[in-house]
């Protein structure tokens with residue numbers, strides 16, 4: 001596959017990857033089947049990509065998920081336990097995700113994108129704001145109600161090495177959410193786990209194996225099967241391919257796309273690799289120091305980035321053509337501490353276009369084009 005609809009292709013070396021560490025050899029039939037799948041996964045998925053354009057989102061007037069002014073602050077305490085401040089990990093973040101859509105969240109490490117994903121799912125309790133899902137604010141739900149709503153929103157974690165219990169067979173790991181939510185009988189749960197294993201490219205008999213018998217890419221596929229067990233409508237994918245070899249990344253991305261096509265799932269896709277996000281996302285939000293500074297349909301954002309931070313981020317994406325020269329926007333200064341973020345626009349300490357007003361006044365969100373929002377004084381009305 002090509003990981004970008006219109007930009008650089010990613011290196012795909014699927015036949016020499018480490019994704020075949022299973023101690024027992026595959027049967028000849030399986031090897032042929034997997035080879036065919038791998039060959040297929042290297043092909044450009046124009047059909048899949050074209051079937052999921054932004055226009056399709058317009059068919060749905062109602063978002064599946066609406067995040068409004070989400071905040072997550074972590075208290076900082078002295079050695080004596082006294083509260084001395086707050087790490088403002090997420091600040092006033094708002095976005096919508098529509099049925100069947102992939103919304104990408106990008107930004108530097110530590111900008112709050114993973115914390116946003118966890119706060120949306122209420123894995124960590126938000127400090128403020130609202131998360132609306134099917135007419136209910138998830139931040140207000142507790143106990144059984146929250147547990148029931150959570151079955152509709154599942155997570156694919158970043159690290160496939162630690163997201164599975166090494167003492168449990170992988171079949172049990174996939175069944176576990178069904179067990180917790182008391183879905184089906186034991187035999188029905190086992191049958192479902194085996195069918196999900198098959199869906200993500202394993203043989204049903206691999207149900208009885210342990211996580212250490214699989215490579216990183218295989219474990220991430222198991223993580224996806226586990227996330228699908230409760231038939232959710234929304235998957236929060238927290239850097240699902242960043243711990244994998246480049247060659248394996250394309251397999252996992254293709255699998256996520258295929259599953260989205262089949263089941264009409266929505267994804268909140270958190271990543272720092274802009275090429276991956278450009279390939280998979282319908283719309284993209286850019287985060288800086290806990291805030292969402294720009295969001296737009298993917299092609300619009302990559303073709304016409306407005307916020308100076310987005311421009312710098314995109315200018316750092318390498319182009320795999322030595323003849324093409326690119327003007328790199330290099331930012332000065334350090335990323336400020338979220339413990340004490342700058343006043344006004346939090347980006348003013350590094351922004352090459354900073355004005356006096358930027359140092360004292362928080363910029364408002366401006367609709368620069370249909371669906372294209374930016375938070376910067378340069379575009380104030």
Ligand code: SF4
Pocket residue numbers: 307308309345346347348349351352353354355358363375376377378
């Ligand atoms: Fe730069 Fe000012 Fe815009 Fe912030 S508001 S990004 S400092 S120009």
